[in-house]
Amino acid sequence: MAKLFRAAIMGPPGSGKGTISQRIAESFGLKYLSSGHYLRDSIAANTEAGMIVRPYVDRGMLVPDHVMTRLMLPRLEQLNGHSWLLDGFPRTVAQAQALNSLYHIDMVISLNIPYATLSERLSDRWIHPASGRVYNMGFNPPQVQGKDDITGEPLIQHDDDKPEALMARLRHYKDVAKPVIDLYKSQGVLHSFSGTDTDKIWPYINSLLSTKMQMQPSEAHQTQTP
Ligand SMILES: Nc1ncnc2c1ncn2[C@@H]1O[C@H](COP(=O)(O)OP(=O)(O)OP(=O)(O)O)[C@@H](O)[C@H]1O
């Protein structure tokens, strides 16, 4: 049976998590689970989960840990038997501890990108809400302006990508993420990447993943494989 690989990607808004995750999922066949996409989809579909999280997401506040873990852990259970990559979860130490109690995390990728780059990217970020595909008018523009390449559906911008909201989100990210990053560092699974361009960072992530995915211990040695 194929060896399973479990990873998470962290970084401030606009650091390229979604862009890099898309490449990792395509190149290495990992299932991609983004907490932000999942919550936004749930809100759009008016599900019970969506109604619970809406007040937080609308205000750009973190959803409480117990709600988040209750929503995300069953999603991971559905990925039983697959390698996966998480984006946006875990966001806090409590979430990381809940995840750690069930799964061995093989790798955490942390992205360090200068503020000016984040701000410039996000002011020009366009999203296809149904799939989460991201575009940027300079970096990876859609083939037809304002339309998703695959479905032709309209692209949208998030209100909280505007510079004023971004500054607050970044400050908040730093406070909350630091202890999570420290936790994964102490577990020896953290890999940090700095730079202003995903295309320059990507070859390093690609080669690291190629090496690590070959070096996986047998499943018998993993802490748990639910
Ligand atoms: N792990 C989490 N814990 C708590 N709340 C979360 C979590 N993941 C997502 N959320 C909620 O969903 C919202 C959107 O999540 P998302 O990951 O898209 O955040 P974001 O800051 O917009 O990210 P980015 O711009 O990097 O894609 C957050 O503002 C928050 O309300």
Ligand SMILES: O=c1ccn([C@@H]2O[C@H](COP(=O)(O)OP(=O)(O)O)[C@@H](O)[C@H]2O)c(=O)[nH]1
């Ligand atoms: O080197 C890069 C990487 C990403 N982007 C764009 O920057 C925005 C933020 O990227 P992403 O959504 O992947 O970041 P996240 O918020 O998920 O970390 C998107 O419009 C990307 O198309 C960019 O212009 N240059």
